Amino acid sequence: MAINTRITLVRNVSSGAPTLEDFKAETVPTPTRDSLGNDEVLIRTLYLSCDPYMRGRLSGRTDSYVASFKPGMPVDGLGVGIVEASTSSELKEGDAVTGAGFKWETKFTAPAKNFTKVSSSGGVSLIDYLGVLGMPSFTAYVGTVTLCKAKAGETILVSAASGAVGQMVIQLAKARGLYVIGSAGSDEKVQHAKDLGADVAFNYKTVGDLDAAIKKAAPEGLDVYFDNVGGEFLDAALVNMKPYGRIAECGMISQYNATPENAHHIKNLMYVVMKKVTMYGFIVTDYYTTPVYPEFVQTVSAMLKDKKIQYKIDEVAGLENGPQALLGVLEGKNFGKRIIKVSDPPHRL
Ligand SMILES: NC(=O)c1ccc[n+]([C@@H]2O[C@H](COP(=O)([O-])OP(=O)(O)OC[C@H]3O[C@@H](n4cnc5c(N)ncnc54)[C@H](OP(=O)(O)O)[C@@H]3O)[C@@H](O)[C@H]2O)c1
Structure with a gap:
């Protein structure tokens, strides 16, 4: 049976600095095509974003604009991945997608409506959807x-x-x-x-x-x-x-x-x-739902087309290094936009 790695939260940390002990790396069976419900996708994770707002989600507070992570559940956030199987008419196998509902797992299933199809054409790489276009x-x-x-x-x-x-x-x-x-x-x-x-x-x-x-x-x-x-x-x-x-x-x-x-x-x-x-x-x-987004x-x-913009990405390899990568952002250890690389993008993308 194929093995899937996932990062779960052990406990909420309301104040002070979270530590690596507040996270756990687990191995679970890899989800398959057969585990898909209606309008769902099976995604292979390529990149996960480490963002400061995730500190608030570690806290357990209930009065914020975004829900806290729950102990025992996978951490989640922004990511980019490849659809490996789909029961949705909107997304098909091989599509690259981005969205805020990426579980910190090597592969996961989720409703297709949570993701947007993206492409790596015109000098844009898939990682850019978490960076310069993110x-x-x-x-x-x-x-x-x-x-x-x-x-x-x-x-x-x-x-x-x-x-x-x-x-x-x-x-x-x-x-x-x-x-x-x-x-x-x-x-x-x-x-x-x-x-x-x-x-x-x-x-x-x-x-x-x-x-x-x-x-x-x-x-x-x-x-x-x-x-x-x-x-x-x-x-x-x-x-x-x-x-x-x-x-x-x-x-x-x-x-x-x-x-x-x-x-x-x-x-x-x-x-x-x-x-x-x-x-x-x-x-x-x-x-995102206002005219400001298309304007951006x-x-x-x-600016990208005219090569008038640079964007430094700080890539950390391996999902198992995710907690350290995230905690490092809160200590200034990142240099540029910190992203975890979970698996390789397909060559054609
Ligand atoms: N309002 C929104 O919708 C929204 C959206 C995205 C981000 N944000 C906020 O924007 C800010 C920057 O986010 P980012 O994603 O661009 O992160 P980032 O700058 O890529 O990384 C965080 C940086 O903050 C600095 N830092 C860390 N701990 C610090 C401390 N104790 N005192 C002072 N500086 C510290 C470090 O840089 P130095 O080494 O230079 O100190 C660290 O590299 C964060 O406050 C984040 O919450 C808000």
Whole structure:
């Protein structure tokens, strides 16, 4: 009997840093064509996405926009795979698909309606549907273009600048004629932000005074701050906003593993009033069914075609290394968009 590997959650972790012991790699019988119900597909997993929002899903909380993982059940998230068998008229054997319902298993069955057919034509690889054409990249677009309406001549600061979202914020902002400042957690990441077009970038871990570092980079202040990290960095950015500045409140990763004892409480929120700042909290999934999504696909596809975009992927081999790969994102160990490679794509794709 063929053996299937899957990663399940052992326990929810409400605060503090999750560990490898909170996950379990199990071997179970591989699902077959015979196990399919109506309108279902059997998928071989190629790639799985490691995303910071998954930390919230480890927590067990019930008040979030996305359900928590359940102990004993496989972890799931965004992925790309190949249909190996189907009872659906929409998807057939050999189709490449993407979607948010990828179980962390080498092969799994699921309703066909959860997946979208994708192709690797026109210089686009299947992995790009988790990267440059994927969710984090769309997030960068929504925050920078749709909400903050970043425009030529303005100054934007982006934190976690070399990551999945940050590297797109830099390039979208540069393409729109902004002055771009990036912050990242190592000198290599800082260099990458500059290579992507950031006019200035600094290492927030070694710079010392964050407020002074932002002031040095933007003496006139910030029109836009794209916040990926929250915490102390957000406090420093708030002080440096120009009147009527905008903040894309995308994420607060510096707080995801915080405990009640060491959580950072924002001190400078009064600057939102004093500087008349607008903060846009948003979740990207709200925008997939709006005209913003085709606009994003068209914009980024054109940039790709003209070779005006780079996107660094940090690929980790092997499903069994998934938990480590995910936990590493929460510790800054990824360099670029972290993706787990579970199996090889077919040669023709
Ligand atoms: N609102 C939405 O719909 C949406 C969608 C996607 C992502 N997000 C958010 O966007 C942010 C970036 O996500 P991503 O997918 O692009 O991740 P990423 O940047 O590829 O990886 C996370 C990065 O965050 C930084 N980081 C980790 N721990 C940190 C800490 N304690 N303090 C400061 N920085 C830390 C690290 O970079 P350094 O080494 O540079 O510190 C790490 O590499 C996250 O907050 C995520 O939750 C929101």
